[in-house]
Amino acid sequence: MSIDESTAARVAKLARIKVEPEALPALAQEFNTILGFIEQLAEVDIEGVEPMTSVTPQSLTRRADVVADGDQQAAVLSNAPDTREGFFAVPKVVE
Amino acid sequence: MTELNKLGLAQARDLLRDKQTTSTELTQACLGAIDAAGALNAFVHHTPEIALERAAAADARLQAGGDVPAMCGLPIGIKDLFCTKGVPSQAASNILAGFRPEYESTVSQNLADAGAVMLGKLNMDEFAMGSSNETSAYGNAVNPWRRKGADTALTPGGSSGGSAAAVAADLCLAATGTDTGGSIRQPAAFTGTVGIKPTYGRCSRWGVVAFASSLDQAGPMTKSVRDAAIMLEAMCSYDPKDSTSANLAVPNFEAALSGDIRGKKIGIPKEYRMDAMPDEIEKLWADGTAMLKDAGAQIVDISLPHTKYALPAYYVIAPAEASSNLARYDGVRYGHRAKLEAGDGITEMYEKTRAEGFGAEVQRRVMIGTYVLSAGFYDAYYNRARRVRTLIKKDFDDVFAAGIDCILTPATPSAAFGLGEMVDADPIQMYLNDVFTVTVNLAGLPGIAVPTGTDSAGLPLGLQLIGRPWEEAELLSSAYALEQAAGFVAKPDKWW
Numbered sequence: 001m002s003i004d005e006s007t008a009a010r011v012a013k014l015a016r017i018k019v020e021p022e023a024l025p026a027l028a029q030e031f032n033t034i035l036g037f038i039e040q041l042a043e044v045d046i047e048g049v050e051p052m053t054s055v056t057p058q059s060l061t062r063r064a065d066v067v068a069d070g071d072q073q074a075a076v077l078s079n080a081p082d083t084r085e086g087f088f089a090v091p092k093v094v095e
Numbered sequence: 096m097t098e099l100n101k102l103g104l105a106q107a108r109d110l111l112r113d114k115q116t117t118s119t120e121l122t123q124a125c126l127g128a129i130d131a132a133g134a135l136n137a138f139v140h141h142t143p144e145i146a147l148e149r150a151a152a153a154d155a156r157l158q159a160g161g162d163v164p165a166m167c168g169l170p171i172g173i174k175d176l177f178c179t180k181g182v183p184s185q186a187a188s189n190i191l192a193g194f195r196p197e198y199e200s201t202v203s204q205n206l207a208d209a210g211a212v213m214l215g216k217l218n219m220d221e222f223a224m225g226s227s228n229e230t231s232a233y234g235n236a237v238n239p240w241r242r243k244g245a246d247t248a249l250t251p252g253g254s255s256g257g258s259a260a261a262v263a264a265d266l267c268l269a270a271t272g273t274d275t276g277g278s279i280r281q282p283a284a285f286t287g288t289v290g291i292k293p294t295y296g297r298c299s300r301w302g303v304v305a306f307a308s309s310l311d312q313a314g315p316m317t318k319s320v321r322d323a324a325i326m327l328e329a330m331c332s333y334d335p336k337d338s339t340s341a342n343l344a345v346p347n348f349e350a351a352l353s354g355d356i357r358g359k360k361i362g363i364p365k366e367y368r369m370d371a372m373p374d375e376i377e378k379l380w381a382d383g384t385a386m387l388k389d390a391g392a393q394i395v396d397i398s399l400p401h402t403k404y405a406l407p408a409y410y411v412i413a414p415a416e417a418s419s420n421l422a423r424y425d426g427v428r429y430g431h432r433a434k435l436e437a438g439d440g441i442t443e444m445y446e447k448t449r450a451e452g453f454g455a456e457v458q459r460r461v462m463i464g465t466y467v468l469s470a471g472f473y474d475a476y477y478n479r480a481r482r483v484r485t486l487i488k489k490d491f492d493d494v495f496a497a498g499i500d501c502i503l504t505p506a507t508p509s510a511a512f513g514l515g516e517m518v519d520a521d522p523i524q525m526y527l528n529d530v531f532t533v534t535v536n537l538a539g540l541p542g543i544a545v546p547t548g549t550d551s552a553g554l555p556l557g558l559q560l561i562g563r564p565w566e567e568a569e570l571l572s573s574a575y576a577l578e579q580a581a582g583f584v585a586k587p588d589k590w591w
Contacts, residue, residue: 003466015418015465016425017458018446027462030522034463037523038407038476044483051481055295055309055488055539056564060338075197079429088427091441 003031099124101265104169104322105349111157111168118157118168121268122150122212125170128266129214134591137251137261139175139233140183140216146170149212156210166329167210172261172270175216176223177203177313178302182213186304187231188221190452191430200302201334202271202313209329214267218257221454222421223278223306226528227517228256230456235514238286239264239587242552246590249511249554252282252528258316259286263587269317269326273303275310276409277532280544283316284506284557287546287585289323289578290316291571294564295539296341297327299334307416308339310409310536320545320575324348327567343565351568354576357391361573362499366402367531369508375550376505383503383547383558386580387573397499399490404483405534406526411467411480412537417457418464424452459522488538495563501573502561504531506544510554531559541567543574547581555585 003011008028012019019027073086082089099121102110110116126146129138153168178184178196185191199207207213218236220228227250228236238251239260251260255272259282262270272279274292283290291314298313305311315326328348334340363384368377388394426432426448433447453461467476494502508530517525535542541564544557560577562570 008462011462011466011469014469015458015462016422016442016445016449017453017462018443018450027459030459031463031466033521033523034410034459035466037526038411038467038480040407041404041411041476041479041483044401044404044479044486046479046482046486049482049485051478052484052488053481054339055537056339056341058296058339058341061335061342063335072197076428078197079194081426081430081432090427091435091439091444093441 003028003035100128102268103318104166104268104325105319107169107268108325118150118153118212119147121168122146122170122214125214125267132264132266132591135237135239135260135264136234137218137236137257137264137266138172138215139218139257142182142213142215145182146212146214149207153210153212164209165325166206168212169210169268170212170214171206172214172217172258172267173203174255174258174271174273175219176273176304177271178304179203179213179216182216184216184304185232186222187219187233188452188454188457189232189431190424190449194429198302201299201332201336202303202330205332206271206329211329217261217270220254220256221457222304222417223254223273223275224417224456224460225253226277226281226525227514228253229514230454232454236260237514238511239591240286240511240554241587241590242554248514250285250514252285252511254278255282255316259283259288262286262288262316262318264591269315269322271313271330272316273311273313274536275306275413276536277529279314279316280532280542280559281507281528283544284546284555285511287555287583288316288318289320289543289545290314291323291327291543291567292535292541293327293331293567294541296339297331297567299332299337299340301334301336305420307413308420309416310413320571320578321349321352323543324352324571346568348568348571352572352575354572354579356387356573356576359392359500359573360395360498361387361392362395362397362494362502364397364399364402364502364504366399367504369530373509375556376508379548379556379558380503380505383577383581386577387503390576390580395499397494397502399494399534401483401486401490402534405487405537406530408480408483408487409529409533409537410463410526411476412484414460414464415468415477416464418461418468421457421461424449484537487534491538491540500563501570504559504561506531506557506559510550510552510556535561540564541570543570545574545577545581546583547577548583549585555583
């Protein structure tokens with residue numbers, strides 16, 4: 001399994017990280033090094049083995065489906081780069 | 096009396112209770128040591144006002160007498176990964192520049208409730224991704240230890256490098272760390288300090304900036320095993336705000352420190368004897384084994400057959416979880432937002448913000464994680480890694496079922512290396528630092544690093560003990576026996 005520049009560009013796009021075209025060859029090379037290392041996992045016999053979902057054998061606890069917190073608009077917005085009228089503000093999404 | 100900042104938690108606690116000193120005096124000694132240690136770059140946000148206020152409150156409490164909480168008046172450092180209310184909490188990343196949480200992490204709140212005094216926030220690898228503290232947005236933390244006769248700057252390890260450096264250099268009595276693949280135990284080993292990662296679920300993850308949620312655990316970094324027992328107990332709690340927090344009683348860990356390991360079965364896993372293991376590490380391990388045997392333990396050769404696959408499985412699972420957890424840094428709700436050009440839309444905002452805000456190693460891991468979770472590769476990589484993880488945990492379950500109480504291994508494959516020494520190495524070389532520690536996170540077990548010797552250059556080396564799930568008390572007691580037998584007392588010569 002080898003990653004080429006177009007695959008590297010696709011992964012960067014999926015991850016929403018801007019990568020300049022001139023940086024793609026080195027990035028693809030790094031991916032190949034790491035994936036080459038990960039490739040060892042193919043040697044392991046995993047027939048009939050379940051994928052781990054929880055490392056400690058406990059089920060997630062449930063609670064009543066009621067509002068337990070809220071009314072904290074100012075606190076929620078206090079670290080936002082841009083807010084307007086009590087909302088997070090972002091560049092125009094819909095034309 | 097020795098300088099107050101050089102005390103451990105237990106010694107300082109006893110002096111406070113005997114009215115031999117005050118929290119304010121202890122805190123001022125630490126603040127002075129911190130101010131004089133800029134060269135270590137360990138503390139990256141200083142909170143002297145909070146510290147002196149909490150110290151005064153602790154002194155009032157101690158003065159009033161009666162029952163005082165375990166950590167009352169003891170000054171500590173907090174890793175930058177913990178959200179602390181009103182105090183910068185950046186996970187050593189530029190993407191969280193300026194972030195001041197409106198809330199306090201459960202662990203740091205537990206410590207505050209136990210009376211601890213926060214001195215400030217500690218340096219670390221960005222988002223806890225690294226083994227040398229070289230990926231930090233604050234610059235490198237520096238190990239107070241140097242090779243004999245040399246002035247090469249060494250790494251304190253990572254990701255909890257600032258915590259390890261601060262404790263080793265006596266800038267604080269103890270510090271919090273977090274451990275996803277070895278980030279408490281490796282820096283502890285590199286700095287001659289003690290670090291324990293408890294069983295997954297012991298410490299609440301709420302308010303700790305997430306890296307890989309199924310692996311992350313907080314723990315203490317201290318000057319002795321006794322101090323680790325005291326501080327771990329204060330950090331642990333059941334927390335409904337963390338869905339994987341364990342609803343189990345937290346034992347009195349300090350009371351369990353008998354150090355009596357007669358008849359205990361200590362497993363020595365043959366798979367940890369790596370090819371090209373340095374002689375010094377080999378000898379350290381053999382010496383540690385002999386110490387436990389002399390203390391009355393039974394030494395048993397064991398096999399953990401899937402050990403070799405732990406690092407590759409980790410480097411699928413941890414980046415996959417990171418790519419998901421770090422999706423929240425989008426320039427909308429907190430932290431950095433890139434300056435946009437005319438015509439840039441929301442996608443450009445995300446892409447530019449994340450390219451500017453994340454460092455190279457974080458970007459690399461987010462993209463690897465994105466790749467292994469992407470359509471067509473999810474089964475081949477992510478699900479396969481999760482199956483291998485099941486087998487790694489089963490290896491441990493099998494040896495514990497066969498009666499093994501504890502497992503002894505080296506903590507790291509080498510002593511601390513030079514800052515910048517790994518710059519040209521490929522990422523895998525750096526990842527190999529965690530070869531002995533990462534299995535413990537994958538299996539959710541408690542593990543502790545204890546300093547037991549030095550290499551030929553005089554640098555500290557540590558051994559790791561791995562315990563049964565939820566049996567931190569027994570693990571700490573075995574570690575106490577090892578600590579007593581090794582008698583490691585060396586400290587770095589002050590050059591900073």
